[in-house]
Amino acid sequence: MKDGGTAGDAGEIALSRQDLREVTAFAAVCADAVLGIFEADQPDDPRPRDAVRAAWEFARGGERGRSLRETASAALKAAKSADTVAAREAAWAAMSAAGAAYLHPLAKATQVKHILGAGAYAARAAELVAGDDHRVAAEFLERMAQRATPVVVDVLKRYPAAPNGGGRVGELIRLLDTELRSPTLAE
Template sequence: MSLDLSDDDRRFLGLWAADCAERVLPLFEVRAPGDSRPREAIDELRVFALGGKRTARLRTVAWAALAAAREVGDPVATAAARAAGYAAGIAYIHALATPHQVNHVLGPALSQAQARELAASDAPRVGDEEIRWAIEHASPAVREVVRRLPVGNHPGHSRRSVLLQQLETGLRG
């Protein structure tokens, strides 16, 4: 099933995703000084979100940020780098109406919350606060795109599932 998803929609989502990822970027940078891949992903996403084209470079830096997440060896830094990689990937989300797409759209904010929560020694209150921040900072355009997507599939009671459910419910509300 197809979804009406324009480049403007991707740009609105991209600005929000970049803001989410940027909140936790210092958590990566302090643990991996000299590794600029997550910052480059956020910077390239902002170029697209502010009217630029989807380029091969944007795709490359998105993959590079995710590689940084795999390589860093620190759970906090991993979550922060994932936020950047997932954010840059927003420019390439498919116009498919599947619950899986919801996870792509929400991935940057979810990783933001996970990074902060891990940095605070797994304090759930901190993750919940980050989810509230992400919801409050989502523009009406972001909320409208999320409402067009099918409801996500967040099985189980893992912390990740709980955060995803809070985020999705808040953005749809």
């Protein structure tokens, strides 16, 4: 990332520290919404909540450093200990929230997961809790899209559209990507 939001070569995206903070705040909002799913499954495991807390700390002006990396890694490990798939997805949402601070300024579609991964994992967790009801995920994504700030949408639009693949979570990333890039979102 170049301070001040300038881009280097043509393969680089201009990102400021504030851009990263806004993207991380959006990811934290998404993950926050499903922390209870993990905590119902693993009530004595604070690792996903710690990851979301670290994301919020960065979003509110903290440093991008060890705490984010360590809590993201811990949330990933917590996902492996989950007893349900929904709890695992919720922990992955928390991991993605902390990882959002590490959005790379590379003009690659794969970077979209740093912006939208927490929302997609959270939507998947919500739909699984609802008996794999895809309408629940669509409604969740719509609510999250309304929470995205203009800065988040602007950052997203600097990148190519989300790539194909990734199973159901990849599909949810593409749905959220399409929603946020839609000109009707601002209406």
